[in-house]
Amino acid sequence: MPAAERAAQPGAAPVLQVTGLDVNIKLPNSVVRAVQNVSLEVRTGETLGIVGESGCGKSTLGSALAGLLPPEAKASGSIKVGGRELVGLSERELRAVRGSEVGIVFQDPMTSLNPTKRIGVQVGEALRLQRGASKAAARSAAAEMLGRVGLPRPFEQLDRFPHELSGGMRQRVVIASALICEPKLLIADEPTTALDVTTQAQILELFDGLSDELGMATLLVTHDMGVVAGHTDRVFVMYAGREAETGATGTIFSQPRHQYTGALLGSILRMETPRKARLGTIPGRPPDLSAPGAGCPFAPRCAAASDECTSQLPAASDEDGHRWSCYHPLAVQETKRISEAQR
Amino acid sequence: MSIENVTAVRGPEDSALEAEAEAAAGGVWVRTFLRNRLAVVGLAVAIALLLFSFVGPLFYHTDQVHTRLSMETLSPGTGRPLGTDSVGYDELGRLMVGGQTMLEVAFGAALVAVVLGVLWGATAGYFGGLLDGFMMRVVDALLAIPALLLLLFLATVFRPSVPMLILVVGITAWLVPARLIRAEALSLRSREYVLAAKTMGVRAPTIILRHIVTNSIGTILVNATFQVADAILVVSAISFLGLGVAPPATNWGAMLSDGLNFTYSGYWWLTYPPGIAIVLTVLAFNVVGDGLRDAFGLDTRRG
Amino acid sequence: MNAGASTGADAGHQQAGSPGGAAQEGPPLLELVSVSKHYRRSGLWSGSGAAVMAVSEVSLAVPAGSSVGIVGESGCGKSTLGRLVVGLEKPTGGDVRLRGKPVAAMGRGERRAARYEIQMMFQDPYAALNPRMTLDRIIEEPLRARGGISRAERRSRVRRLAGEVGIPAGQLNRYPRELSGGQRQRVGLARALATSPALIVADEPVSALDVSVRAQILNLMTDLQAEHHIGYLMVSHDLTVIHYFTDYVVVMYLGKFVESGPPEQLFRAPAHHYTRALIDAAPDPVPGRAAAPTIRGELPSAAAPPSGCRFRTRCPAAQAKCAEEEPAMRPFGPGHQAACHFPLKEQKPA
Numbered sequence: 001m002p003a004a005e006r007a008a009q010p011g012a013a014p015v016l017q018v019t020g021l022d023v024n025i026k027l028p029n030s031v032v033r034a035v036q037n038v039s040l041e042v043r044t045g046e047t048l049g050i051v052g053e054s055g056c057g058k059s060t061l062g063s064a065l066a067g068l069l070p071p072e073a074k075a076s077g078s079i080k081v082g083g084r085e086l087v088g089l090s091e092r093e094l095r096a097v098r099g100s101e102v103g104i105v106f107q108d109p110m111t112s113l114n115p116t117k118r119i120g121v122q123v124g125e126a127l128r129l130q131r132g133a134s135k136a137a138a139r140s141a142a143a144e145m146l147g148r149v150g151l152p153r154p155f156e157q158l159d160r161f162p163h164e165l166s167g168g169m170r171q172r173v174v175i176a177s178a179l180i181c182e183p184k185l186l187i188a189d190e191p192t193t194a195l196d197v198t199t200q201a202q203i204l205e206l207f208d209g210l211s212d213e214l215g216m217a218t219l220l221v222t223h224d225m226g227v228v229a230g231h232t233d234r235v236f237v238m239y240a241g242r243e244a245e246t247g248a249t250g251t252i253f254s255q256p257r258h259q260y261t262g263a264l265l266g267s268i269l270r271m272e273t274p275r276k277a278r279l280g281t282i283p284g285r286p287p288d289l290s291a292p293g294a295g296c297p298f299a300p301r302c303a304a305a306s307d308e309c310t311s312q313l314p315a316a317s318d319e320d321g322h323r324w325s326c327y328h329p330l331a332v333q334e335t336k337r338i339s340e341a342q343r
Numbered sequence: 344m345s346i347e348n349v350t351a352v353r354g355p356e357d358s359a360l361e362a363e364a365e366a367a368a369g370g371v372w373v374r375t376f377l378r379n380r381l382a383v384v385g386l387a388v389a390i391a392l393l394l395f396s397f398v399g400p401l402f403y404h405t406d407q408v409h410t411r412l413s414m415e416t417l418s419p420g421t422g423r424p425l426g427t428d429s430v431g432y433d434e435l436g437r438l439m440v441g442g443q444t445m446l447e448v449a450f451g452a453a454l455v456a457v458v459l460g461v462l463w464g465a466t467a468g469y470f471g472g473l474l475d476g477f478m479m480r481v482v483d484a485l486l487a488i489p490a491l492l493l494l495l496f497l498a499t500v501f502r503p504s505v506p507m508l509i510l511v512v513g514i515t516a517w518l519v520p521a522r523l524i525r526a527e528a529l530s531l532r533s534r535e536y537v538l539a540a541k542t543m544g545v546r547a548p549t550i551i552l553r554h555i556v557t558n559s560i561g562t563i564l565v566n567a568t569f570q571v572a573d574a575i576l577v578v579s580a581i582s583f584l585g586l587g588v589a590p591p592a593t594n595w596g597a598m599l600s601d602g603l604n605f606t607y608s609g610y611w612w613l614t615y616p617p618g619i620a621i622v623l624t625v626l627a628f629n630v631v632g633d634g635l636r637d638a639f640g641l642d643t644r645r646g
Numbered sequence: 647m648n649a650g651a652s653t654g655a656d657a658g659h660q661q662a663g664s665p666g667g668a669a670q671e672g673p674p675l676l677e678l679v680s681v682s683k684h685y686r687r688s689g690l691w692s693g694s695g696a697a698v699m700a701v702s703e704v705s706l707a708v709p710a711g712s713s714v715g716i717v718g719e720s721g722c723g724k725s726t727l728g729r730l731v732v733g734l735e736k737p738t739g740g741d742v743r744l745r746g747k748p749v750a751a752m753g754r755g756e757r758r759a760a761r762y763e764i765q766m767m768f769q770d771p772y773a774a775l776n777p778r779m780t781l782d783r784i785i786e787e788p789l790r791a792r793g794g795i796s797r798a799e800r801r802s803r804v805r806r807l808a809g810e811v812g813i814p815a816g817q818l819n820r821y822p823r824e825l826s827g828g829q830r831q832r833v834g835l836a837r838a839l840a841t842s843p844a845l846i847v848a849d850e851p852v853s854a855l856d857v858s859v860r861a862q863i864l865n866l867m868t869d870l871q872a873e874h875h876i877g878y879l880m881v882s883h884d885l886t887v888i889h890y891f892t893d894y895v896v897v898m899y900l901g902k903f904v905e906s907g908p909p910e911q912l913f914r915a916p917a918h919h920y921t922r923a924l925i926d927a928a929p930d931p932v933p934g935r936a937a938a939p940t941i942r943g944e945l946p947s948a949a950a951p952p953s954g955c956r957f958r959t960r961c962p963a964a965q966a967k968c969a970e971e972e973p974a975m976r977p978f979g980p981g982h983q984a985a986c987h988f989p990l991k992e993q994k995p996a
Contacts, residue, residue, distance in 0.1 A: 226929025
C-alpha cells in the first residue's frame, strides 16, 4: 500500500515520544556527541523513517531508542514508549521493555540469529521470557508468526537452524522473533540493506502489511531515500547528530526546506537522471562530532551559508507538522526545480 | 544449502564501523596496553631483569671465571648478598651471568622460531591447496615428536653453546607460530588489497611479506612474547638435566640443578634465587603477552 | 550500427553481442568467448562433489574506450566474471581474449604485460587498501611490480596520479585509516590507473559509499575516461548507477546472460522478465511509489540450477517449454537481445 495512503490515527497518544534526547559517547580522549537534542514521535500505525548518511547518528539514535546503547554511551533527555520513561531505567527493567513493548530488527540477519539454536526456539524465546509462556504454547505461537511473516511451511521450519535458510528467510525469522510479543513499537535499523533488491522489496512489503495488521508503530532507520519514499509516512532527516528537517514523506520529497535535504535529494541517482550528465554533489565531509562547533553543522558545506549560519544554531521553524532548522530554507520555486529534476 | 541471497555489498554504515575498528588497530594498541596495569608491571619486571642481567655486572663486579674452592658455599653475608655456590662463585654474580645466557637464548630462540614459523605458515596459508597440505603435514609430523626428548637428544649430540641452544630450542618451537600465521594467511589472502596486488602483477613472495605478514604483526608479536617465556622454561629444563652450556658459563636451570644437591644442607641461597628468577621472568613475559593480545583485540576474531 | 555477434558465435552459447559505436578496426579490446567458471565443491563434506557453475558459457565483446555494465543480484556470477576478466581467476571453459589473442595462450611475459592493460577497482574502500601502507606506497605498488621505472620517476607519477584523482600531494604520507570512504576510493582509482590500463573493471565502485559521495566518484570516473580514453567494465547490482554510467548493459542471472542492450532501451522496455522484476523492485525516491516485488521466492542453488531456463522457477510467465528448452538470445532491436521463450515484447531485427 503506498505510504501516502496510510494515515496515522489523529488524536491518539503517540506510542513513542522522544524529547530533547542527547547521547554522548565517551572515548579514551574525547566525547562524541552522537545525538543532540532530538525530539520526535511516532503514533500507532505510523511509520517514521529516520534517514541520513554515515556518521549522522541515526544508528546511535536507533540503539538509544531500543535501549541497547553500549556502556560508554550516556543518554539524557526523555524516551517514552507507551507513556513509560526509558531513560534511566536499569538493564533489568530495560530488558522487560525490550521484546515485549519494543521489537528490534537489525541489519545483518546472519549475526542477529544464534547459529546454534533452532529457529522455533529463537522465535519463541521472547514469549517464554516475557510472558512466561510454556514451551508448547511458545512453539505454536512461533509457527503462527513465521507463517505471518511469509515463511513457507512454518511448522517444518521450526526445527531448522539459521544456516539452512537464505538471507531473506532469515530476516523474516528475525522479524518474527521481534514481533512475537506483539510490541507496540518496532525499531528496524537498516533491515534490508544486506539483502538483494528483489528480496528487499518483499521484506518492505511485509513491513507495510504488518504495520497495518498489528496496528503498531514502526521506526525505520535507513540511508536509502528510495526505501523512505515508498514505505514511510513521515521522515526525520538527520545530520551531524541533529534534526535537520522532519515532516510528512510526501512533503519532504516535494518541498524540502533544509539546504541539506535539498542537496541530498539532488545528489540521488535515479533512472531519470540524464545519462552521463554532471551529478550534483555535496562538497566536504560531515563534521567531527567530538568537537561540534557553534552554529549550523551543515554550514561549512552549504552553498547558501552566511555569517549567522556559522555563529548560531538556527531555531526550528514549524509549518503544520513540517519542521526545519535553517536560516536559508529553500524557497518554493527551488523545491519545484528539485522535484522537476526528480520526475 | 542454498546460495545466500544476502548481498555481498556493504552498506555505508558497515564501512564506517569497520573504519573505527581499524583506527583502533592503528596506534591505539599501545595505549590500550599501557592501561592494563598487570601488563605494565610485567613489562617493568621483564625490563628490570634484562637490566639486572646485562647491566648489573657493570656495577657489581665478581669473578665468574675462576673457582675458589676455599670460598665454597658460604652463606649470605657482607660483600656477598647471596653467598657463594659450590665452587666459590658469588651467587648474585652467578645469577646475573646466568640471566644473560637465559635471555640471550630465549630471545634468540624466539627469533628463530618466529621467523621460521611465520615464513612457513604464511607461505602455506597463502598458496593453499597441495602446498599448504604438504607443509602443514610436515608441521603435524614434527609436532608428534616429543619436543623434550628431541631437545635432549640434540643437546647430547652437539657441543653445548649459546648458538646451539638457540638453534635447538628454535627448531622445536617454530611449529606453533607456523600454525597461527597460516590461519591468518588463510583469512587475509582473500582481502581485497591482496587481490589488488595480484592484479597488479606483484609476485607472491612480495605479497606474502608486504601484505600478509605485515598485517599479522599483532599475532606475531603476541606469539613471540610467549615464545620467550617458553624458551626460558625449556632451557631451564635442559640445563637442569645437566645438558646445555658448559661451565664457567651457566644459566638458572643449571644453578637450580647445582643447588638441589644441597637442599638438605639448608643452603637456601643456592636454590631459591634461580628458581624465583625463572618463575618471575616467565610470568612477566606471559603477562606481557596477554596484555598484547588484549591490546590487539585478538581474542575475539577480528574480521 | 551493428551490435550483433562480433565473433563467429555458434548457437550453443549465449552471445551478448557488443556495444555499438564507432566501427572498430580489428578485434575488440576484450572478448569473452564462451567463458565458463565451475567450482568443484570439496568432496569431503558434500558427498556429491557437485560443481557450482558460477559462470556458464558467456560471451561478450568490450571495445576500447566504452563502458559496459554487468548487472545482477548476489549469486549471479557477475563478481566472478569481473575476476575472470582481470585474471584473478582462470576460466574452466572458453577463453578470455585481449585484442583477439587468448590470454591462456600467451607466454608468461606477455601475460604479465597483458595484466597491466586491465586493472581493477574494488568495492569495499575499507578493505581495498593495505592499512599498513601509506598512500604513496599504495599507488606506487603497481609501478614497482612492473619494474624498469626509477624511483624518482615513480614518485613523480604517483604525485601526478594523486592529483588527478583529487588527493593533494601533502596527504600522500598518510594511512588509509585517516581517509573517508570516498577518498579511499579515489586512491583505489589512482592505483588502478598507475599502469595506464586500457580497461578498468569496477566492481561495485560506489555501493559502499554514501549517496552524496557516489556522485563525486562517478564524476571522477567519467572525467578520467575522457582524459585517458579508458574503458570500464562496471559490475553492480544497482540499476541506477549502471543506467547512468554505461553504454551497454548485460543482465546476469545464475551465471548466464539473460538480456543485453543499450541502457535506455533495456530499462525502459525490457524484454526479459527478470530485468522487469529488477526494475520494479528497485526503490525509487518518489513518495507513494513503493517498490513492488513482482517475483517471489529465493535464488535456486547454483550447484543445481533449474533445467531449461534458469529463471523459470521465479518467473511469472513460465510455461512447460521453459523447463524443457533453454532459450537462445534473440534480437529485440539494435543491440538489444534477450533469452526468453515468452518475452515481454515483440522481437525486432537487430
